[in-house]
Amino acid sequence: MSNLVQRTITGFFFVAVLIFCVAYSGYTLVGLFFIISVLSLYEFYGLVKQGGYKINLVLGIAVGVIVFLCFLLRAYTQIDSRKVMILFPLMLLLFLVELFRKQQKPFENIGMTILGIIYAVLPFIFFVSLGFLHGMIYNYELPLGFLFLLWSNDTFAYLFGRQFGKHRLFERISPKKSWEGFFGGMFSAVVISQIIAHYFTTLNSLNWAVVALIVVCFGTMGDLVESMFKRSLDVKDSGSILPGHGGLLDRFDGLLIAAPFVYAYLIFLEV
Structure with a gap:
């Protein structure tokens, strides 16, 4: 099987599973992204181990799982917010065990262990939270619209960059990205945001356009951050869990930075 065929098949099923789980119910959304966050954290720790860091894998993943579950409980069951404070002594366990x-x-090992939770777990909590902005009432429109905008930006930035790209966006980190691709992706995402606004009425057309701009700007930065991370460790892909596509961190690099900013914007709007 050629790499292109393998990449296409993997991409199709990957997107289909994401759309189904996000659109079907809040339980499938939470379940899928809980699994993705744990696997992403494991992937992150595998990468930093290649860089010579001796992180505490078991404890790091255990804390990451508890962080994910605590934030979900706080958001969707309205438990006493003081109980979320148990996260602080959990973090301190990393120091004590060391x-x-x-x-x-x-301290480098502790830092990388905590960085993995910040980078590979917290962003997925923000993304899942997009579907629960009104407490336990799940609304798939915001997380699904977010994914559509992220994918449209990635696709059209690649197409515009390949066709018209001449001016490098951030050559030191990613030699193939261009300003032409960036603005092409931005224009396309804003256009698609207006189509989304017609069907997903949780936000009006203006706010969907603003969300598109946030996704494009911070999603692109997320891609660059992940490239910087891999370059610092001298690796090509973050993993091999997705044949032809690399690892989960490769596929969700834009989401990792963009989701928290989109969530912050929507909380500011009080939608």
């Missing part, structure tokens, strides 16, 4: 591991660079 006392007994006898590693040469304990």
Whole structure:
């Protein structure tokens, strides 16, 4: 099987599963992205291990799982917010356990362990939260619209960049990205946001356009951040879980930075 065929088949099923789980119910959304966040965290730790860091894999993933579940409980069951404070002593466990591991660079190991939770777990919490802005009442329009905008930007930025790209966007980090591709992706995402606004009426057309701009700007930065991360470790792909596409961090790099900013904007609007 050629790489192109493999990539196409993987991409089709990957997108189909995402759309189904987001559109079907809040339970399928939460379940899928809980799995994705755990696997992404495991992928992150695998990468930093290649860089020579001796992170505490088991404890790091355990804390990541608890962080995800605590934020979900706080958002969707309205439990006493003081109970979420247990996250702080959980983080401190990473320091205490390091006392007994006898590693040469304990604080670097702790830092990378915590960074994995910040980078590979928290953004998915923000994305899932887009569907629960009104408490336990799930609305698929915002998370699904977010994905449509993210994918449209990625697709059209690639097409415009390939056809017209001459001026490098950030050559030191990603030599193939161009300003032409960036603005082509932005224009396309804004146009598609107006189509989305016609069917997904949670936001008006203006706010969907603003969300599109946030997704384009911060999604592009997310792509660059992930490229910077891989370059610092001298690896090509974050993993191989998706044949022809690399790892989960490769596929969700734009979401990791864009989702928190979209969530912040919508909270500011009080939609």
